[in-house]
Amino acid sequence: MRDRTRDGCLNRAEAYWLSHFPRMWRAIMAIPPLRRLANRKIISRAAGRVKSRPYRFSTLADYTSWESLMDRTYFSRYLPPRDLPNPPLPESMTGLFKVRQGGPTLSEDSTVLFMSFAQWFADGFLMTDPDDRRRTFTSHQIDLSPVYGLSRAQTDALRVNPEARGEKGRMKTETVNGEIYAPRLFDETKLVLEDLANPKFDEQQAFKSEFKHLQKPSSFKRNRERLITVLGPKPASERVAELAKTTFAFGGERANITPFTAALNTLFLREHNRLAGMLEDAYPGWDDERVFQTARNTNIVLLIKIVVEEYINHISPYHFQLFADPSVSWRAIWNRPNWIPLEFNLLYRWHSMTPDKFFIGLQHVPVKESLQDNSYLTTRGLAETLVSASNQRGWRLGLFNTADDLVQVELAGIKQSRENRIGSYNDYREAFKYPRVTRFEQITDDQDRISALQNLYGNVDNIEFLVGLFAEDIPPRAAVPPLMGRMVAFDAFSHAFTNPLLSEQVFNEKTFSKEGIETIQNTHTLKDILNRNLAPGQRPAEISMTYR
């Protein structure tokens, strides 16, 4: 058993209370005013855990300046920069991440749908500028940018923009095998094999010209280089051309990364067009722009609903099922506009959850081969692809559980953390109201982890934030370890509930329309959205983030 003496009395009591007494919690949930009150208290406690924004620092400088307080192209940070004594060489840390003998540990109850949603959702607001890793081009908001893009020019490129009846407010689509998808990004006539084998090839030149303002799919270049090394230039360029033909024109640079992220993006794209059709019918006087904007308002709030009511409830070990009541933040002192902390960007690296194979349809596909290959999606269709994702468990989050191909990505996280002088695991425990640990045995009861940490760091006080975070044991019923859970809850609630669309004067029928508000009220899970966006004649599908 793990040494629990440094868990903190109040923390233990709170965790116990919330993850026991299922009948009491069911009773509370059955009485609407009690349910609202409990929801508000739990969310406010989590979102008020540390002092509200603005924080003292951003990644701009080691002291506070007017620029550091205003320039949101930098990440904020919870804690000031701090150098740790003698951090281990990143090369010596491979063993900490790699799957240990005996093979990977599966997650208790998280499906690949959960893992893919986490990936696709976080890619919508965690973007690091590749040219200066202290900086970002995020809007710091949940805004469905993977669907709509990051700028007016990108959004316009993705929109059908006529006033013609039946097309008002719609996003561009293409039909494949009788189902609706985003249009393809590349112009096939520009995908010349010799070019693709050339290391200097710029993929943006092969975009359809209508999409010239869109971002480059982020892993396209890396994947191409890998394929050239593995297969040699000619077979690689043939494979790259094949992959490129399946790439969708999406708003987000990473939405094409796996068939599952592409499926989730497709889902919200279809929902946008469904909403636009509904609004066009209900408000014949509205122009293209108003239909588009009102559908987008609604679609963004649908995502927030899913995040709170399906995703967070899956992560949380609580019996109480939280719900997205916008008013929880209206009078809250933690209602301060979001500004993504670098530490949050780092902690969301949940690569260990990615299995080495995906089960798609009836096939087992090595993850590597599925990358950027949307033919897996279009062959099986949206519903079957998402069903596959929810019939398979992901791996368990934590050390000794990262697939070989992703270990380098873990080490890149460690390097980014050090470049930004992120402090120790204990510093962040303290910041988030956990007592500092004094023995390795207080972090985990896993002997392998304890010895590895001891060898690498010597002293618990020297453990890096990012390593300590993933070294903790995952409690029963939870999807992530305790410190991460607390940080994710803090950030998720203070992010989602401060979205301007949920604010007191904005969250009403005038902003979303009567139909939009009803849709918001009737949507709780991805399944709800999927089953109103099936291909004609398809039967309702069962999908879930929780493995059953």
Added chain:
Amino acid sequence: MRDRTRDGCLNRAEAYWLSHFPRMWRAIMAIPPLRRLANRKIISRAAGRVKSRPYRFSTLADYTSWESLMDRTYFSRYLPPRDLPNPPLPESMTGLFKVRQGGPTLSEDSTVLFMSFAQWFADGFLMTDPDDRRRTFTSHQIDLSPVYGLSRAQTDALRVNPEARGEKGRMKTETVNGEIYAPRLFDETKLVLEDLANPKFDEQQAFKSEFKHLQKPSSFKRNRERLITVLGPKPASERVAELAKTTFAFGGERANITPFTAALNTLFLREHNRLAGMLEDAYPGWDDERVFQTARNTNIVLLIKIVVEEYINHISPYHFQLFADPSVSWRAIWNRPNWIPLEFNLLYRWHSMTPDKFFIGLQHVPVKESLQDNSYLTTRGLAETLVSASNQRGWRLGLFNTADDLVQVELAGIKQSRENRIGSYNDYREAFKYPRVTRFEQITDDQDRISALQNLYGNVDNIEFLVGLFAEDIPPRAAVPPLMGRMVAFDAFSHAFTNPLLSEQVFNEKTFSKEGIETIQNTHTLKDILNRNLAPGQRPAEISMTYR
């Protein structure tokens, strides 16, 4: 006597209580915990008067969209657009603004220093984009942009940027008659008379090259055109060249507009360099950048102190003297980032306060002639110029009291208000918790105003926001009429106290240094700042926003 039946019971009680019982208020101010409590309650009541931001609309569109909620290059707005029935033609409204027979009414106790401070201060954040009057390039913050500019490039142009001892963190200056000022903007060799007479002349071409990124002084072109019309091209270009030689390189496009605004900008420029010197001495290890940024942090908060403790207290009819306690907003539900409403931009047009002549030194100068002529400032020096401004009363704010030269500017405000479809005076009374008026006699007891309003609008419900606002009587001890007072208080407090520099994790010695915090604590009035920035050998000066 004005008909007070529509003032509202609670409003009357509140106003009575706060503007009577001076001895009680003095007693409260003498007991620190009571003083802090009263301060917090009065500020929170004013800042919580209407629902907190974000508002439903910006000037982008007549409905709410993700863009309208995110794009801060538009003004926000308190109320949705609304068309008023049969508004009078602007040309027919001249008489409403022009000084009536019998001459102008002087303000009871507001000096030209108060009026000039209002002008200079508001010009720091109320900027309308001349190419699209729905838009702005403000930061929506009190940030001393008239001193520091609006962008990194502008700030850099205004800074001395060496690591040399004795110059760290300083702004560029020039000495004139033994006193410190900003450097001159124009390169005299580029001020060619033929060019200045050419209507197409672009003044930016005559800037010193180091200042090429600075904004054009906003009224330079208009003033030049006026002079060409009045004096003819040749004498006009000589006068323009003379004026241009006195123009300072400032961050704000309007800071050169009168010798008094230039004096206020000079005051904060000198204070910056004084602070930088103090920090350089105290922290020899700091580099140029850190000294600059820390001096700026402090200087911005000094401006906020002056705004709350001198400016707002002058405007307010209350006996209680408010003070800038940063913590009033830390737990406040109105703590939401500022986003300047268009209505606030409009209501701050206090042109009627500007007299037709300035008294500078021993001279009476027509305001028109003083425009952009900083020789009045440099000849007399900073202290004497500010003393002149505080020995002269401004005119009283309101209808029938605008100097001839500014009447067109008032009409431009009316036009901007209509372009943006700003609603009625009664709509805004209601929004700010005053009962709607039902008779003209409830607005003012001035018979001329009543008949003019009656003739122009027929019905009290049709009175435009901007006209009703200035038609109200000014209560005893106040500087502005009641609705405007309430709107200004709401905006000033929710603007000033949500400045990130005052926030809970930022307002401390780490951000400002020990010396900076002490300076902030010891500064309450412009006089405090002036008397530590006198020319060598000068005696302390007495200046005040309140006429004595």
